[in-house]
Amino acid sequence: MTDSRRRPRRETRHPSFSLRQTVLFFGLVAIALCAAGLALKLLVDLLTVGLLRSR
Known part of the structure; x- marks a missing residue:
C-alpha cells in the first residue's frame, strides 16, 4: 500500500515587490546623479x- 500523504516541502518564498522601496531606490539614484552632474559642472x-584668468 502506498502512502498518499504528501511530504512537507521547504517553502521557498520570494520577497514581495515593494513599490515604496523601488521608488526610494530610484529617487536616491536620481539625487546622486544630479549631485554628481552639478559637481562636475561646477x-x-x-x-x-581659472584658465581664462591665467591668460
Missing part, C-alpha cells in the same frame, strides 16, 4: 574660469 566652470 568643477568645469571653475577650471575654465
Whole structure:
C-alpha cells in the first residue's frame, strides 16, 4: 500500500515587490546623479574660469 500523504516541502518564498522601496531606490539614484552632474559642472566652470584668468 502506498502512502498518499504528501511530504512537507521547504517553502521557498520570494520577497514581495515593494513599490515604496523601488521608488526610494530610484529617487536616491536620481539625487546622486544630479549631485554628481552639478559637481562636475561646477568643477568645469571653475577650471575654465581659472584658465581664462591665467591668460
